[in-house]
Amino acid sequence: MAKRHKTDSRPTIAEIAQIAGVSIPTVSKVLNGRTDVAQQTRERVERVIEEYGFVRNRAARALRKGKTGLVDLVLPRLDDEYFLPILEGASQVVREAGMRLVLTSTHYHSEEDAQWINDATDRSIDGILLVLPTEEAIERLEQAGRPFVLIHNQGGLLNMAPSVRITSWEGGFVATQHLLNLGHRRIAYIGKTSPTRDAIERIAGYRAALDAAHLPIDPQLECAGEFNEIDGYHATRALLQLAEPPTAIFAGNDHQAAGVYRALHELGITVPDEMSVIGFDNLPYTAIMNPPLTTIHAPRLELGRAAAAILVSLINEKPPETARVVLPTHLVERQSCRPLAQQAHRP
């Protein structure tokens, strides 16, 4: 006991692991008296513990350090698998940093914002990852003065807050260009009415690709729709009522594309023989749709990892060189698009 430093400097498991140059699980094994640790490693870990002591209770430690080891991931909802890899990526990085991830779903209720923003303000968490934040939430976080990183920031383009997002404009451009390269000229877009920044960028990319190909914008081919299956379904039913229907449909996200498939199936229109379809996000089920969906890959795991990495740096007061990251999307070509020349002509 004589060798022990005063209480305030005793390290956590993570710090012991770092000092001893071993992994956290290895320190755990030694502490738990497990036998599956090399003798040399065990002795090194035990020397570090003997030298520095060891704090078991995180709450005690948090109070001394002014840190809690907790990072809050705040999502608008938890019923959309889109968010899962973001969770996974953030969880990986937070764990690697020896911290823990708290999960908060706001269900879009702004009243509930209060609680998690209070948690930030009263320092019961070290930082916040905020997915699809509202302007109000960003403002209140800025006032709270705690580290935060925005994921899919919908805010103004001039906002300099730390954020990670994807190239939605480029994705929209590439998706449309892919259809243009296949000879399509009447290409519909679904998702016009979603107010998210990603939706705004996607339709802008669509329009820019048409413009680059010297094609006019036809307002009839720009369909209303939120990013869900039912709006994809209704938009497609409406498109097929047009005097001159499209030969290809670019759905703003994969959920919509599933609705497009359902409407086309009901109408007896086959994909891609009679209609080309492209989606956005590359959700797992798109690979097993019938036919497998061509779509734009959104790097969701990387979104979660990148945002968490920036947040950990901010918490440790080592701000990264750049705290505003944009991750690239790319085309995943499957079997839902074909050259217009090979598509059957519909009456």
Add this chain to the structure above:
Amino acid sequence: MAKRHKTDSRPTIAEIAQIAGVSIPTVSKVLNGRTDVAQQTRERVERVIEEYGFVRNRAARALRKGKTGLVDLVLPRLDDEYFLPILEGASQVVREAGMRLVLTSTHYHSEEDAQWINDATDRSIDGILLVLPTEEAIERLEQAGRPFVLIHNQGGLLNMAPSVRITSWEGGFVATQHLLNLGHRRIAYIGKTSPTRDAIERIAGYRAALDAAHLPIDPQLECAGEFNEIDGYHATRALLQLAEPPTAIFAGNDHQAAGVYRALHELGITVPDEMSVIGFDNLPYTAIMNPPLTTIHAPRLELGRAAAAILVSLINEKPPETARVVLPTHLVERQSCRPLAQQAHRP
């Protein structure tokens, strides 16, 4: 200040809300000086705060109470949307109890078990929700002596640990009986080799339904397979090679059913005209499969809610009357099964 009690008894926001008989967001609004609170309500909340004081810092409070307000949800993986409603349900109940949900993904690495079990042991969390636990994890948690609840317990039937699971045996029975009622006699099951308790129950339910209909068990119709798409695909390819293929396939879960669809589509066999298919879980995408999949609904949101409710009771030292809950499954009939008499005969 004179009225304030000694530091150790100052309440949290949740407790103030309870004492004042208002919601947590309402207390938050009063604390944040917002104007959208009725005057009478504001005064009641302010009286309670004046009377009892108020603790902003959770870490300080945790140390005094010996509680941290944190519940850990430990999952084997975060890349399967099956788990999402469980997360959501647990998150709802934990929030309603004024606590926070920490998320831990073990990636099936038993080494990583160490860290979250240590968190339980060193009292830096108040309790654990453990999804698909291993025997080893259960044993270590029992030794740690902290509150925990198992979700989809795979352990021995004699284990008396608090747990929430679903009627997988009954689901397997009902799925098979549905196909029998449609006149099918050669019914295949996929999922024989999954070691999970749910898989064991499902095949047992399948066999019991066949037995009740006085039909023999044909080992050729019981296919190997883990609960994923690719195993459903391979099992189906193998089934179609049989001298006498099945007329209906019961996939152990929906991911497998997606693989069944893919294999059948490649072979030009239509569902349900030439093959009836039934799944298990009722994942969202099954409603938009082509044709929409008949499946057994697994109450995943309720799994998360029920488990969290038991855990909260245990943490508050008010053990529920029963801490071992089994939630019922039910048949969701869509368009992937039809009477054998109406199915086309294959050569």
